[in-house]
Amino acid sequence: MLVVERDPHVRELELFFLNEAGYSVDFAEDGEAALKLAHERKPAIVITEIMVPKLDGLALCRKIKADPVLGDTVVLVFSILAAHGRARDAGADAFLMKPLAERRLVDTVRELLARRAAIQPRSQPGQAQ
Amino acid sequence: MIAQFQHATDHPAETSDFLRISTGNPQADAILCGGFPVNSVNIVMGQPGTGKTIFAEQLLFHNANTDRPLLYLTTLSEPMSKVVSYAQRLGFFNVEQIGTRVLYDDLGADLSAHGPSALVPRVLDAIKRLSPSIIIIDSFKAVHDLAGSTTEMRRIVSELGGVLSAYDVTAFLLGEYTQENIESYPEFAVADSIVQLERNALGARDERYLRVLKLRGSAYREGQHAFRITDTGLQIFPRLVTPNFANYTPTLERTSMGIEGLDTIIGGGVWRGSTTLLVGSTGSGKSTMGLQFALEAVNRGEPALFVNFQENPAQVERMVRSLGTDPQVAARTGFHHLYTSPVELQIDSVIVDIFNFIETAGVRRVVIDAVGDLMTAASDAQRLHDFLYSLVQHFVVRNVTTVLNLESATGLVGGREQEQRWSYMSDNVLVLVRGEDDPAERTLRVIKTRNSAHDPAAHRVEIRGDGVHIL
Numbered sequence: 001m002l003v004v005e006r007d008p009h010v011r012e013l014e015l016f017f018l019n020e021a022g023y024s025v026d027f028a029e030d031g032e033a034a035l036k037l038a039h040e041r042k043p044a045i046v047i048t049e050i051m052v053p054k055l056d057g058l059a060l061c062r063k064i065k066a067d068p069v070l071g072d073t074v075v076l077v078f079s080i081l082a083a084h085g086r087a088r089d090a091g092a093d094a095f096l097m098k099p100l101a102e103r104r105l106v107d108t109v110r111e112l113l114a115r116r117a118a119i120q121p122r123s124q125p126g127q128a129q
Numbered sequence: 130m131i132a133q134f135q136h137a138t139d140h141p142a143e144t145s146d147f148l149r150i151s152t153g154n155p156q157a158d159a160i161l162c163g164g165f166p167v168n169s170v171n172i173v174m175g176q177p178g179t180g181k182t183i184f185a186e187q188l189l190f191h192n193a194n195t196d197r198p199l200l201y202l203t204t205l206s207e208p209m210s211k212v213v214s215y216a217q218r219l220g221f222f223n224v225e226q227i228g229t230r231v232l233y234d235d236l237g238a239d240l241s242a243h244g245p246s247a248l249v250p251r252v253l254d255a256i257k258r259l260s261p262s263i264i265i266i267d268s269f270k271a272v273h274d275l276a277g278s279t280t281e282m283r284r285i286v287s288e289l290g291g292v293l294s295a296y297d298v299t300a301f302l303l304g305e306y307t308q309e310n311i312e313s314y315p316e317f318a319v320a321d322s323i324v325q326l327e328r329n330a331l332g333a334r335d336e337r338y339l340r341v342l343k344l345r346g347s348a349y350r351e352g353q354h355a356f357r358i359t360d361t362g363l364q365i366f367p368r369l370v371t372p373n374f375a376n377y378t379p380t381l382e383r384t385s386m387g388i389e390g391l392d393t394i395i396g397g398g399v400w401r402g403s404t405t406l407l408v409g410s411t412g413s414g415k416s417t418m419g420l421q422f423a424l425e426a427v428n429r430g431e432p433a434l435f436v437n438f439q440e441n442p443a444q445v446e447r448m449v450r451s452l453g454t455d456p457q458v459a460a461r462t463g464f465h466h467l468y469t470s471p472v473e474l475q476i477d478s479v480i481v482d483i484f485n486f487i488e489t490a491g492v493r494r495v496v497i498d499a500v501g502d503l504m505t506a507a508s509d510a511q512r513l514h515d516f517l518y519s520l521v522q523h524f525v526v527r528n529v530t531t532v533l534n535l536e537s538a539t540g541l542v543g544g545r546e547q548e549q550r551w552s553y554m555s556d557n558v559l560v561l562v563r564g565e566d567d568p569a570e571r572t573l574r575v576i577k578t579r580n581s582a583h584d585p586a587a588h589r590v591e592i593r594g595d596g597v598h599i600l
Contacts, residue, residue, distance in 0.1 A: 009295035016257050084132040094133040099168050101297035102260060108131055 001109070002026045002041065004034040004048035004057060010100060014047070017102035023109070031055025035063055038070055044113060045074040049098075050081050058083075058090040065091035072120065074112045078105070147346065150263070150299050152184070153191025153221065156365035160341060160350045161322075165301075169345070170293050170319055172269075174306035175326030180337065180358050181303045182212060183219065184326065185265045187362040188301070190221045192263060193230040200261040201233045202251075205275065206268035206305070209235035220361035232259065236266075245275045249288040256296050263299050269316060270304030283315045290319035311342070321345040327353075336475065339365055353512070355477035366477035369519040372526045380528055387425020388418055390599030391573075394588060396581035399557060402528040403579070404521050406551055408535045409561030413571055414590060414597045415534040416440070417448065419496035421596045422532050423464060424454055426494040432463035433494040434486045436479065438471045438502035452596050465490055476503050476513060480520060487529060495524065499534040518554050552577060561590065573599055 001018070005011045006029045018025050026041055028034035030053040038046060046064060050057035061075045077087035080098045087095040093112055096104060149164035158164045165171050165188075173181045189199050203209040213233055216222050227233070234255070239247040248266075255261060266272070276282035293300045302316060308325075311317045323342040328335050338353040356365040383398035386405075392398045399405055409415045416437070423433035437445065445466055446456040460466075465486055469479055486492050497503075500517065507513035517533075524531045533555065552558055556579040564570030571590035575583040589600040 007291070007295060009291040012253070013256070013295055088132070088134045092134065094131065096131050099295055099297045104131060104297075108133070111133070 001045045001047065002028060002034060002038055002043040004028045004031065004046065004052050004060065006030070006049070006052055010049075010098070013100050013102075014105070017100070017106060018109070020102075021106040021109075029053070031057065031060040034060055038064060038073065042070070043073060044116065045076060045109060047076045047078050047109070050077060050079040050083060050087075058086055058092075061087070061090040061092050072116070074116050076108060076112060150188070151191060153187045154184075154363055154365060156354070156367050157184075157339070157363070160339070160354055160365070160367050161344060162348050162350070165299060165322060166345070166347065167299055168294070168297060169321035170290060170300045170302065171322040171324065172306070172316060172320040173301055173303045173324050173326065174270075174310075176307075176328065177305055179326035179328050180356070180363055181326055182207075182215075182267060183358060184324075184363055185267065185301055185303055186216050186219065187221050189231055189263060189265060190223055190226065193223070193226045195230075195262055197260050197262040198230055198232050199263040199265075200255055200259060201231065201265045201267065202255075203233070203235050203237065204248075204266065204268055205237050205240055205271040208237065209233050212267065218360065232261070240272065240275060244277075245272045245281065245285050248272055248285060249292060252289060253292050256292070256298065261298060263301070264293070265301045265303065267303040268305060269302035270306055270310075273304070273314060273316065279313075279315070286315040286319055326356075339363070355475060357475075357478070366475075366481045368477070369480055369516055369523070371519050371522050374522075374526065377526050384530055385425055386418075387421045387428075388597050388599060390588070394584035394586075394599065395557060395559075395575055395578050396583055399530060399578075400580065401530050402525050403556035404524060404531045404533060404554065405557040405559060406533050406535060406555035407559050407561070408537050410537060410563055412568075413561035413563055414592050415536070415561060416498050417452070417592060418597045419498045419532050419534055420445075420448055420452060423494055423496050424449065424452060424459065426530075427459055427462055427464045428454075430463070431493040432465065432490050433496070434465045434467060434483065434490070434492045435496045435498065436467045436469075436483060437496075437498040438469055439498070440468075442466060442468050451594065463490070465492065471502050471506065476507050476516060479503070480516060483520070484523070487527060492529060494530050494532075496532045497534065499536050501536045521554055556580075562587075 001023055003014055003025055005014060005027065011027060015025055026037055028037050032054040034048065035055065048057035048060055057077055057079065061077060064070045064073050064075055075092045076094050076096060077092045078096045078098065082097060084095040094108055096108055148167040150167055151158050151164045173184060175181050189201060193199055203212055236248065236251055239251060252264065273282055276285065317323065320343065322344045325340045325342055327338045337356050339356050340353050341349045350367060352368045354365055354367050356363045380401045382401045384401045385392050385398045407415050407418060420435060423435045426433040449456045449459055467482055467486065483495065504513055558576040560574050560576055562572050572587040573590050574587045575585060591598045591600060
């Protein structure tokens with residue numbers, strides 16, 4: 001999975017809890033770097049804050065969903081902003097509000113990936129994204 | 130807050146409203162308009178012995194009902210063993226929650242060995258290992274004092290603030306801070322709320338106050354709120370504020386004072402919900418008139434409350450009996466007596482007790498005998514005045530008819546300023562005066578009756594076996 005986050009404290013906790021849950025994580029600190037990395041690594045899920053530099057999380061989400069290669073990628077908007085509606089309008093699969101609560105985050109990721117696997121049984125993402 | 134977008138309409142309303150954490154104390158929650166915001170960083174400040182640790186522990190044990198533990202970290206102020214040892218004596222302490230839901234840990238050794246920079250890694254480690262929903266650091270001021278420079282402390286506070294705001298946790302930093310520290314210490318800049326506990330010596334006893342200095346993104350009840358430390362935690366008496374008159378409908382009903390001859394000279398009784406100030410010297414008959422006023426309501430089936438600070442309950446029983454009423458029968462039929470020794474008198478607690486009576490017993494009449502005792506007990510005359518004014522307004526909103534007795538040797542209410550204060554607070558002002566030549570000769574004069582005609586002449590007063598009579 002790819003996490004787009006510039007706050008070092010959030011990054012450290014996301015890395016710890018997602019690793020604990022069995023996921024491997026790549027990080028990007030801005031939207032442009034995230035898009036580039038997404039093309040390289042083709043993650044099953046992108047978790048993005050809205051407030052990231054260069055390309056904000058919602059614009060990143062729109063680009064991923066419109067991309068012919070990345071369009072199937074699950075996008076979870078995980079933000080300090082209360083922006084469920086804007087996340088939905090940008091095509092996100094789910095919205096989660098900060099601060100980080102590991103159970104909520106991990107459960108949401110699991111559910112989104114399970115839903116994706118059910119739709120695309122041949123591209124089962126498994127536990128090591 | 131989770132939203133998974135399976136359907137176009139499947140998302141919660143967009144809002145950034147926050148949840149609250151109860152303090153475990155209903156009065157403190159009311160002052161904070163519901164409690165502390167979840168995921169906030171809060172400072173509880175006050176000099177040693179003001180009740181910070183008890184306040185924090187009461188909050189901790191009250192919230193120890195989730196599947197995530199709550200963490201109490203001691204630093205270099207008091208050793209953990211002492212904190213736990215004293216906590217066990219308090220009513221809210223539950224030993225079965227220790228080690229499972231409530232976790233104590235001592236950072237003192239780490240901080241001593243490695244300095245204040247050891248704090249943030251320990252907090253981060255605790256978050257990763259334990260997933261606490263509340264963290265209390267006691268004392269954070271001790272961590273501050275350990276820092277070699279303001280720059281170092283700013284860096285630590287910034288790191289800690291970053292960690293605490295990244296994670297789903299509510300933090301409380303306790304400390305022996307002074308008012309001056311607020312402007313210069315960096316921890317106050319990251320605090321979402323600041324609660325101050327104060328203790329002031331007043332004669333042989335202490336007065337304690339809780340004050341909210343800051344509560345980011347929320348309303349709160351301003352000002353000093355008195356409290357006591359009890360073995361069940363803090364007992365807080367929220368400051369009385371003027372009530373909301375939006376739904377108030379005044380009644381146009383007169384009610385008898387229950388004192389023969391008085392109703393006719395004040396226009397046919399007092400308005401229900403009005404306040405009458407009865408001024409007079411010692412022995413002029415104020416207490417008797419107050420009792421007659423209360424018992425008149427009880428005889429008509431309306432509960433009444435007699436609040437006094439001088440005569441003890443046995444003496445008041447004798448007074449009631451001398452007015453021809455069996456005290457036991459009076460008590461059963463709605464006569465309530467609230468006695469507080471003037472030595473132990475704390476005005477805030479009396480006000481709360483009066484309100485409890487009004488709410489629970491449906492009291493329709495109140496006598497306060499005498500407000501001078503409240504003035505003596507109050508450390509701040511302006512505060513007392515504000516209190517009484519608000520109290521009277523609450524009586525008005527509830528249509529509770531009130532008599533305030535005020536002792537005055539001269540028959541005057543005090544200086545001009547005092548006189549004006551009392552006058553605008555009261556609908557009616559009656560003054561009892563004893564004769565200069567013959568103290569047994571008493572007269573009553575009606576100084577003011579709001580929205581009523583009255584007889585301004587001096588009327589002779591007789592105190593007979595069955596009470597006061599106005600001639």
